Amino acid sequence: MAGRESSRYLSRALPRAAAPSIRPQGFLLRRNVSDEAPARRLSDHLTDLESTSSFSTPVAASAASSFDPLARAAARKTKLPRGRYQFRSPKYDRGPLHPHQPPPESHPSSRLFVPGPFSSPRAEQSYESTVAPDIMTLCYVHTPPGFKPPPKAPRLREWDDSSPYHKNRVLRGPRGGDVLRLLRKPIKFNNIPEIERITIHSYVKNAAAENSTWLHVAGIAVQAISNMRVETFKSKSSVATWGIHPGRDTVAVKAELFGENMYHFLGKLVDVVLPRIKDWEGVKGSSGDSSGNITFGLEPESVALFPEIEVNYDMYPPKMIPGCHITLHTSAKTDKDARLLLSAMGLPFYGKIVN
């Protein structure tokens, strides 16, 4: 949503005392030309003001005596309906200009609210107590006082003004490729790499050629191992040999794990599932997108080793358990740092390490 501010017109037009909102209305400072007629002057505004304060006018005695909310509640025979005691979020988001706005997602009354976290996963605890301080110590680079790093060349190269056409031209990318890598800052206490999210993605090629059972099974399997409801995706590219057309066939499921779920999944994966894979050497050292995200794949037989699938393995149709790709997104800026973090979390790497 782009603008979540409520309308400045409607907030003036409608009396809001009847429906108290959770969010405080912003103080509106902006004036518009159309708000005031041009003929009106300052003196006219002054005449609108009352000369006496409202505090000085006496309140009618009947009004004061009749206001007794406690007695009114006691006199009530039946309870009010539940909705009168509880704020309920609107069912629909009707846009930023609607006077009835849903509460923010983090508010418990919001329809999008997800409670939690409820536990402190073992992997998270070991990260906080052991891994993070270790990485900070390992990555410490001592510079003597008064040390100034040599100036680096600019990341985007300028054009030498050999031609008059170089004027106002956009800067050139780095040498040896157009990719501008992420900038790695020295690792300090406030930017220790951590795992941000884990994506479990499964591309089911048979979903297009045969029937949707494959996709349902894949979705349930991924949901079982990840504790998350999956999203489905349509194919973007055409694969003629599998009969997949872009935009027509739903072929993939994905679950994104954050926070508590993510650490539970990581602990389970590292401690229980990966050691049981036959002849598994580890994650390939050349994997990674060179900006700190590492991906590896699991075969269908390996996915079947998860305790959640193993416990009712017979419920899954035979041969339909999918393989999946697991991407570990870290906040590290290079693959080297990401590997350092993940190997400290217990993920082995093998082969040629490419950073």
Add this chain to the structure above:
Amino acid sequence: MKSSYCADKIHGAYIIWDNFSACIASTSRLLFLQRLHPPPPRSTSSLCQLTAHTNMSMHTSLRRTAATITTSTTTILPSRLPQSSTTFICSQCRHATLLRRPKRPYTFTQLITLSDGSTFTHRTTSPAPIYRSTRDTRNSVLWNPSSSKLMNVEDDEAGRLAAFRAKFGRSYDSAAPPADENSADAKKEAAEAKAAQAEEDNMLDLISSFGKRAPPPPPEKKNPYKK
């Protein structure tokens, strides 16, 4: 400005523009022309009509942009212009979006017992309360590369396996013992050195184990040739 297709008709109905910059430019041109040839009494409302026309011709839904705000007509006093130019882009969508409650699978707390007896709990969709693992990081070679217990090393202290292999083994088996073992001299020397080392070790053991309890007997080895 790029040469874009511009067809304006000032007091007419249609205005067509190719891109947005053309829209701004032609709006200003329109206003300029309006000033040159002031039309019969026209106020802000007529201007609004014009801007509405522009919006209609852009084939988008209601969209307020800088073009509608950078207006200066003679009807509005110059002192009454609060904003010089504000970019206020509001693309209106008229549908209501259903706020779906997120669906979360039910999770149980499960106790995982690793092979060395250590336990931890985690949340899982599996209803089994306890999961005992037989193979995990504690007894897998990949995670314990230096553990001799997990290595596939043959225990052959008595030398029976080697003797068997020397007698009946194929070439790839009998290649295992060193070649100079056959020479009697080397064998004798090696035996002497071993005995001397053993005696010294015995003495050292005797000294260091004074006043301590006797070490427990070594565990029985699994030797297929032993009864």
